Amino acid sequence: MSAPFRNEPLLELRRASVRDELRGALAALDARLPLEVPVAIGGERRHAPVLDSVDPGRPERVVARATVATGADVDAAVAIAAQAVGAWRDAPAGERAAVLARAAGELRGRRRELAALCVREVGKPWPEADADVAEAIDFLEFYGRQAVALEARAELEQLPGERNTLRHRGRGVAAVIAPWNFPLAIATGMTAAALAAGNAALLKPAEQSPGCALALAQALERAGLPAGLFALLPGAGEVGAALVRHPGVHTIAFTGSGAVGLEIVERAARVAPGQRHLKRVVAEMGGKNCTLVDRDADLDDAVPALLASAFGYAGQKCSATARALVHERLHAPLLERLRGALDTLSVGPADDFASDLGPLIEADARDRVEGALRDAAAAGARVDRTVGELPDDGWFVAPAVVAGAPADGAVVRAELFGPVLSVEPVRGMEEACDRVDEQSYALTGGLFSRDPRTIELVSRRTPVGNLYVNRGTTGAMVARQPFGGNRLSGTGTKAGGPDYLLQFIEPVVICENTVRHGLTFG
Amino acid sequence: MTEVRSRGGRARGLGRLGGRRYLHRMSALDGEIAVWGRRLAGPARPSARDRATALLSRDPALRAALFRVVDVAPACDGPGELADHLAAYLEEAARPRGGGAPAGSDAGSRLAPVLAAAGARVAGSRAGRVPAGVAARLAVRATARRFIAGATPAAAAPELGRLWSAGIASTVDLLGEATVTAAEGRAYAARCADALDTLAATAARWPPAPLLEADAAGPLPRASLSVKVTALTPLVRPAAPERGRADAADALRDLLRRARDHGAHLHVDMESLDARELVLELALELLSEREFRDGPSAGIVVQAYLRDSEQQVDRVLAWARAADRSASLTVRLVKGAYWDQETIEALHRGWTPPVWSRKGDSDRCFERIVPRLLAAFPAVRTAVATHNLRSVAHAIVAARRAGLAPADLELQVLRGLGDELAAALAAERLRVRAYCPVGDLVAGMAYLVRRLLENTANDSFLATRATGAALDRLLEAP
Known part of the structure; x- marks a missing residue:
């Protein structure tokens, strides 16, 4: 049994020694730029870099060069994910949680480097860049535990002669369309929720931040996530649109602008030929x-x-x-x-x-x-x-x-x-x-x-x-302030909260008659 | 000096008689400390104010309600508005609270029925509302006056003079709103400059008080101002202390010059850990400058509740040894006033709290630091600022054992909280200084609330003493 959830400690930036470590991590990262971000599907990587992410504070500095996913990549990713997801869905939640916890460990081991990457790729100042990495770790740790808790939930009434069971089953293939403003935290959060609940997750990172998404892909791979359950599909709007349209996608987790969000909701409502399910959309959109x-x-x-x-x-x-x-x-x-x-x-x-x-x-x-x-x-x-x-x-x-x-x-x-x-x-x-x-x-x-x-x-x-x-309106913490908007700001789901995983779940109720020849065996 | 010795002799005699059954378990040092503690202890019977303090300590919900009234009073326009708040706080204090309530208040106030009735009365009738608001307002002002010496340095001058005549020196702290703009920083600096002028002019008229005016290191200024660097600059950034340091340097330099020209003392206060690097580096950097080689008399603060306070002492002592200065550096040793804030912030961010979790650890740390500071006399002057009788007595004994004269150790109290202790210290012909907040009620409220919370915290020395806890136990080694 794993320890109770605790938020990942933030770096204590008021200590000069911590700041020096971060400066060192940034210098080491700079020496490695640009990062090369492939399309990654089922253990295969395709390199044909065409899409650059740049330092918004010095646009001539290229941070990452990404390969753009094609329609064929999307089809392949969905097909491989559909194959892989069955075993993952049926695995005990504890096994899935263990993989996510190992991925959290991978990110934890690269805390300073990844904060530096956020600084470079999306122009995030240090305190917020550090919080971004810590939040990504939180999501991996939190949703894994939530999946275990969900599996253990016994909430149905039982009468003699029948055995009622509620199973929380992953919906299938989730498309994760992530924003650049929390390039690691939100991409990781939506991905971790889908995986924890027993889905496959196909990530389309924001075109401005493919480098941060690569870190997540590496962490999941090193954590031993079975091949095919995660795909990295960099690109612009077309890649996201192809995922949303795809009849093999069951859930779309989106964070981004209101205009795109509404388009996704509308598009996802259409049932494509051959599609045998309704798509569910989790959308976190804007605010004023x-x-x-x-x-x-x-x-x-x-x-x-x-x-x-x-x-x-x-x-x-x-x-x-x-x-x-x-x-x-x-x-x-x-x-x-x-x-x-x-x-x-x-x-x-x-x-x-x-x-x-x-x-x-x-x-x-x-x-x-x-x-x-x-x-x-x-x-x-x-x-x-x-x-x-x-x-x-x-x-x-x-x-x-x-x-x-x-x-x-x-x-x-x-x-x-x-x-x-x-x-x-x-x-x-x-x-x-x-x-x-x-x-x-x-x-x-x-x-x-x-x-x-x-x-x-x-x-x-x-x-x-x-x-x-009597405090500021930013900085929601996983598990302490589950986050998400109402009205046109979102679908009302709360990221980092106890019910978020249900968005990625198909509940199945099994009622078994336990009476045989007038005797009950259950 | 003669008087001190003869009194000391008598007290030591008493200690031998009265403390026999303790002494065999105590070290000689602890025995001597206990003797001094008993000499300085006030009346054994708690005063009415002590009893109120004790009541508040035992009833966190009521305590919270009263502090919230004090806190909001300056923002209220008229007694009606204050009465509305009072009623709402009493209602809340009367209600048992759930998960979000602070530790200790989950059961609601033990006076719940009384509070509920009072709240309803205050809220219910228009006739009851205004008198309740007026009463609350008066109570807040009376409380504020206990801690705040006057609205301005000039207004506080008579009180400072009275203290001086009673054998108690003073240092003035100008209360104010938080500094969030450059203009507010400049305004605070100007108030400090005026305060130095006023204090110097006022103090010049005081009669001589040899004990307060010189120690073995040299003359001691009569006028003293405590200054907050975080009020001089709006650029306090924990992750970029160099910004605040650069911004506050000129203003602090001007104040040092003015203090030097007036022959006054300037003390650089310490606040939360977020600003420590900025404050300490700036103070030591400026005092190293050539123009301040021979003055003014100046000081900094070490907070013993910080786990790394002894490393801070190392740093300060190393600086004092290496500095090419003829003037002493005064180090005010305190326990620290931001314990809750530091602990909560650390909890929220997943940090090991920078402060000792147990009060006893702070007290022990304090006692470890005192002899080290005393050993650095006269390059370093030690000012021990605590109301904990054990800590005070320990410092007195440590100074004597270090071979220092009574004038070579300064003892500090907060005006309004440590008045009785200050009087007892002065009566013993020890050198004592009262820290005197000056400012208007609105400006002073944040300070006030902190002082009140500190005073009625469950483990505060004054609150414990107010419950009538056995003096001998309070004087035991921490």
């Missing part, structure tokens, strides 16, 4: 997350938490706070302190421990954010930006605090996925709840209040999947 600040809030706490929630990883977390809805009594003082605090932020290379914000992931992202800020300013909003120089190279954006943004503009309505915080006054928390309720997104929310009744009111009224009280 609000933090409410009531009149009794402590600004000493609220200001740093808002900065971290809005500008951590340059706002490129789906859980990031994009709007602060502030009681009118505190609106002016909060805004003044936020503007002042904006100038304390340092925008620079992600590998510099002194940088508060790194670059955005790509040029389009930068242009989208700058465009939205220009529009808001043109409409009369006051836009404050961090002063200070930005690096010449890379997709850096100065974080912005916006006041008076038009209610129907992008700064208030659209998920910008960048370092932009709209600050808006409200007359009270009821009104703030109304504003949140108008949105179609419902991922995370925040509340700063010292009144238990206000906390109860907002908890009752909020539509969001994760509400954070």
Whole structure:
């Protein structure tokens, strides 16, 4: 029996010796770049690198060169997975969990190197890069234990003369379509859940982060995962679309933009010729997350938490706070302190421990954010930006605090996925709840209040999947804060929670008559 | 000096008589410490305030409710708003709580029925609401006044003068909101500069007090300011201490110059471990600069509750030996005030807590450090800052055994918490200094809540003493 789940310890970056180790790991990694990422199916690897991932802070630095999966690769991966999955599904959950725990060990052994890879490939600053690796380890350890617990669950009523059994059986082949913003954690999480529940997992990593996905593929292979149960299928949207369309795919686990998510939901609903099942979609999509600040809030706490929630990883977390809805009594003082605090932020290379914000992931992202800020300013909003120089190279954006943004503009309505915080006054928390309720997104929310009744009111009224009280809205921990949104933010599933595996399960109930000649043998 | 010796003789005599059945089990050192502890101990009967402290220690739910009132009071506009909060907290304190409740509060308050009724009364009628809010507000202010010497250094000056006349030196700590902007950092620096001016001018008018004004290392400044580096800069980044160090250097240098010009003492306070590297490196770096070779009198802090505090002592002593300075470095040795925060943060991140898990370990560590600091006199001046009578007595005995005169050891207390101890120390003609927070209620609230939590923590010395625990047991070796 394995030890109870505990979150993987984070690195203690406040110790100079730990920072030195990480710098060393980065230098060693740099010497090995670019990584070569193959299409990997059933133990075979195909190398024909055409797709480059680059350091968003220095785009001429190529981090990984990936082979792009073809339609034939997708077909082959599904076919081999379908063959392999039967034995895996029928294996005791403990065996599957043991493989995942070994994979976790593989990642653990490469902690520093993989954090460095996140820094390089997606421009993630060190603290968040380290947390990304730790979360990937958590998912492997957690879902393995959950599968064991699920198998042991005996929850049916039993009467004399019958034996009722509920079996949790893997659904079959899962397509995992992963985002770049948690390049290791989310790809690993969705993959680990599918595998733990007795499925095969075919991973299509984000085109921006194939190098991190390679680390997962290596970990699973070294952990002894039977061939065929996992495939690495790098590429752009077409690869994901081919997986979604494929009649041999049973479950699609997707994390990414709302537009793509809705397309997947629609597409997956069509039953292809020869397909004998309904596809299930697990989708984690965007957010436009609000933090409410009531009149009794402590600004000493609220200001740093808002900065971290809005500008951590340059706002490129789906859980990031994009709007602060502030009681009118505190609106002016909060805004003044936020503007002042904006100038304390340092925008620079992600590998510099002194940088508060790194670059955005790509040029389009930068242009989208700058465009939205220009529009808001043109409409009369006051836009404050961090002063200070930005690096010449890379997709850096100065974080912005916006006041008076038009209610129907992008700064208030659209998920910008960048370092932009709209600050808006409200007359009270009821009104703030109304504003949140108008949105179609419902991922995370925040509340700063010292009144238990206000906390109860907002908890009752909020539509969001994760509400954070008197703290920032990012940094959900596996098993402690199961994570996922409602409404158009997602299918309401909670990654890192007790029920997540059920999405990858086909339940089968067996009722056996145990009466024979008037005697019961069960 | 004569008086000290004669009193000491009498007390030693008492120790031999009264402590006979303990002494055979005690080392000579512990025996001497117990004698001093009894000499310094206040009245055996707990005061009303002590009894309140003891009650709060035993009732975590009530304690939580009261602290939350204190905490939120500055943010409330008018007594009605405060009354609403009070009612909500009392309601919550009356309710048994589930899994998420902090340890010790799971059973709810033992005064649950009383609290529920009080909460309902406060919330129920408009007529009851405002008086309850007013009362709460007054209680908060009264409590705050106990800890906070005045709204400004000028307002605190008479109190500092009274302390001085009673044989107690002081150091002023300016309370304020967290520094999140550069402007807030500059404002704090300006308040510090003003405070130095005011304190120097005020202190110049005080009558002579030879014990407080010189030790064997030389003259001791009358005016003293304790400064927080994290309030000088908004750039406190645990993973990038060099940012805060660079940002705060100029401001701290200006304060050192001003302190030197006024002949005042500047003490660099220590806070949570996240800022330690920044604070300590900056302080030692600036004090190594040529212009501060001969002053001002300055100091840093070592926190004995940190598992690596002895390595910090090594580092500081090595620095003091190597530094080309004529001025002494004062090291204030404390247990540390961020125990809960450090422990919780470590728990959340999967770290070994940087602090000792058991209080006894902190106390033992404290006693190991004291003689090492004393041995470095006069390059290092030791200021022992604790209300734990055993720790205080231990330091006094250790100083005597190290051959130091009473003036060569400084003992520090917090104003509002250690007043009785300070008086007892002064009566013994020992050199004592009170740490005096100055600032308005709003600014001081975070400080206040921490002090209150510390004071009523189950294992705090004052709380234990307030329950009437046997003095002999409290004076035993940790």
